[in-house]
Amino acid sequence: MKLAPRELDAVQLLLDTAAAGRVDLARHVGRAGPVELEIGCGKGEFLVAAAARWPGTLFVGVEIARKYFLKTAARIHRAGLENARVLWMDSALLLDRWIAPVSLRAVHVYFPDPWPKRRHHKRRVVSPRFAAAVARTLRPGGSLYLLTDDAPVFAAACEVLGQAGGLAPQTFDAGAPSRPRTGYEEKWRREGRTIFAARWLRRGHGV
Ligand SMILES: C[S@@+](CC[C@H](N)C(=O)[O-])C[C@H]1O[C@@H](n2cnc3c(N)ncnc32)[C@H](O)[C@@H]1O
Secondary structure (H helix, E strand, O other), rough: OOOOOHHHHHHHHHHHHHHHEEOOOHHHHHOOOOOOEEEEEOHHHHHHHHHHHHOOOOOEEEEEOHHHHHHHHHHHHHOOOOOEEEOOHHHHHHHHHHHHOOOOOEEEEEOOOOOOOOOHHOOOOHHHHHHHHHHHEEEEEEEEEEEOOOOOHHHHHHHHHHHHEEEEEEEEOOOOOOOOHHHHHHHHHOOOOOEEEEEEEEEOOOO
């Protein structure tokens, strides 16, 4: 398979990351500021808008579908952003194996695939293992943000995250005008769907 230059960049980042073991993503790309991770970033609408709005923060997207990974990579490239990256891989692998503990300021999970059939629930992104990985990789005071239009997904995620040690539920005003929206969010808000929003704070060091 012949890879396009931007695919080669991503593959190189993957190989570097694999070689380095658990990595501090900011240090890895030569930056000193905070890092925020978006799980399942789709076409990258939120990632790119957030990176443009907060240039001091490194925004890293992880996307399992090659097609969407490429769309996000192209969007980052077009916007000329130095503080946005996207990885083509399974977010579970990234969180479990590669992200250094206590290295993220935020994790964003927006409109994860619902997997409505019971036998597919184990494929949902928010699982007990995910919750433990988020608690391990967030800094104290860091946040996990979740948005979904799917009530059963929201209920299941709240249950799992509520059971994870170290995460405390907070209020999250998802409608704040300063917060960039994802592609799905734009679409569902236009259609008037109910959107469920939650935020969990990583406790620790007096937080
Ligand atoms: C419903 S879409 C939402 C996309 C985007 N967050 C939005 O709100 O517009 C869910 C996305 O998560 C990606 N995804 C699903 N499982 C994933 C995983 N394990 N790791 C990374 N991405 C994943 C899918 O490929 C898809 O792009």
